[in-house]
Amino acid sequence: MDKTINTLRKEVEKIDIKLVNLLAKRFALTSEIGKCKHYLGLPAVDKSRVEQFLKRWKNMAKSHQISTECIGEIAQKIHDLVVANHNKHYQLIK
Numbered sequence: 001m002d003k004t005i006n007t008l009r010k011e012v013e014k015i016d017i018k019l020v021n022l023l024a025k026r027f028a029l030t031s032e033i034g035k036c037k038h039y040l041g042l043p044a045v046d047k048s049r050v051e052q053f054l055k056r057w058k059n060m061a062k063s064h065q066i067s068t069e070c071i072g073e074i075a076q077k078i079h080d081l082v083v084a085n086h087n088k089h090y091q092l093i094k
């Protein structure tokens with residue numbers, strides 16, 4: 001049993017590393033988007049893109065049979081962090 005829990009934890013840790021690496025890549029890309037928005041005079045939030053983003057995440061949650069509410073909260077948090085970063089670094093229009 002001890003061996004099982006340790007093996008499972010090792011797998012979880014590997015996934016955590018992948019998740020954080022992917023998040024770092026996503027934040028780097030959205031930061032570039034923030035720079036583009038600054039030069040193009042666009043606002044930090046793009047409502048239609050947020051809706052698509054949340055819908056995409058929730059659909060993926062459904063296909064994996066995991067909570068759409070939980071995935072929606074994670075997606076919303078990521079979006080809010082991106083918008084905060086856009087506003088902090090690029091002072092985009094509201």
Ligand SMILES: O=C(O)C(=O)C[C@]1(C(=O)O)C=C[C@@H](O)C=C1
Nearest residue numbers: 030033044045046049050079082
């Ligand atoms: O695509 C953009 O315009 C972004 O700034 C990226 C992003 C996202 O994290 O996916 C964040 C803020 C916008 O409201 C929409 C989408």
